[in-house]
Amino acid sequence: xxxxxxxxRPIIAAPxxxxxxxxxxxxxxxxxxxxxxxxxxMISADRLAADVAEVRTRTxxxxxxxxFLPDANGGAVDAxxxxxxxERLAPEARRHGVTLGEPVGGDxxxxxxxxxxxxxxxxxxxFVFGLPDRAAVAALRERGTEVWATVTSPDAASEAVGLGVDxxxxxxxxxxGHRGGLPDDDDYGVLSLLRLVAARCDRxxxxxxxxxxxxxxxxxxxxxxxxxxVGTAFLRCPEAGTSPMHRAAVSGTAPTALxxxxxxxxxxxxxxxxxxxxxxxxxxxxxxxxxxxxxLLAAAKGSGDASVANLWAGQAHALATETPAxxxxxxxxxxxxxxxxxxxxxxxxxx
Numbered sequence: 001x002x003x004x005x006x007x008x009r010p011i012i013a014a015p016x017x018x019x020x021x022x023x024x025x026x027x028x029x030x031x032x033x034x035x036x037x038x039x040x041x042m043i044s045a046d047r048l049a050a051d052v053a054e055v056r057t058r059t060x061x062x063x064x065x066x067x068f069l070p071d072a073n074g075g076a077v078d079a080x081x082x083x084x085x086x087e088r089l090a091p092e093a094r095r096h097g098v099t100l101g102e103p104v105g106g107d108x109x110x111x112x113x114x115x116x117x118x119x120x121x122x123x124x125x126x127f128v129f130g131l132p133d134r135a136a137v138a139a140l141r142e143r144g145t146e147v148w149a150t151v152t153s154p155d156a157a158s159e160a161v162g163l164g165v166d167x168x169x170x171x172x173x174x175x176x177g178h179r180g181g182l183p184d185d186d187d188y189g190v191l192s193l194l195r196l197v198a199a200r201c202d203r204x205x206x207x208x209x210x211x212x213x214x215x216x217x218x219x220x221x222x223x224x225x226x227x228x229x230v231g232t233a234f235l236r237c238p239e240a241g242t243s244p245m246h247r248a249a250v251s252g253t254a255p256t257a258l259x260x261x262x263x264x265x266x267x268x269x270x271x272x273x274x275x276x277x278x279x280x281x282x283x284x285x286x287x288x289x290x291x292x293x294x295x296l297l298a299a300a301k302g303s304g305d306a307s308v309a310n311l312w313a314g315q316a317h318a319l320a321t322e323t324p325a326x327x328x329x330x331x332x333x334x335x336x337x338x339x340x341x342x343x344x345x346x347x348x349x350x351x
Contacts, residue, residue, distance in 0.1 A: 214335015264289025
């Protein structure tokens, strides 16, 4: 029996790397009947093990871990373009009193994290930035772990099913943070992508992207999802590790945009001065650009400079509220139920 089939509430907390995702948040969502997730991206395998252990001290309910896959082409990038971007950002770094980082590649300790998850299995492991190989899927499933793949195109969903995954996370372009699929996938909205994937995929589907209230949850459930993955709506929860500056940006009404300016990989965040200045010049190059900008972004976060910091958020961020995570799970579920009931009542007028 799958985790999705036994969830009391169809709400999944998206794993938000870079600080907002915490063991306290994951545990609170799971304890409330949803499925909490830990973000394993850009942390060590030891830190991941510690976070898993902490969630287990807080709840005995199922939870998941999200893993960044390394670049399939070995992280090759246009070094000349990355150097030119570093030169462009140098004045920004000087203004903040820091030196830009070295634009190195890397695999985000993927082998070590996979080994840790095989040695100490968790209920669900999801993958982003591509698809896991067949051996990893089989090894995790042999240990009782469900494997979920994040896709941003119908073709990727079909490929994921062929690898034997247990569920497919369908991420629309409305979602905050990094695009979870392959670099060249099209930008489908969540509803159209969900319907296209449902037409060719026999696995349970989890919808992600721009879902921040009960009506949004109802919409994707009606369109074929087994659950809604919600990220931005949890950013203002007290259990989240979101910085005060980031919380303020999410509570506002500023537009969002997809950009490579901060990390070299397209991600959606609230538009600020840094994004406007550098979006058109940012090269493709993850994690090289991320390592390059990391000291600058850390300095901006430390000083509260929202004009420079990356402020990841989905398109519906203005709907996020300052609500405890468990209460938010309940509110989203009740709101979805009310929206579905209202839709049925409205349809009665059609005769």
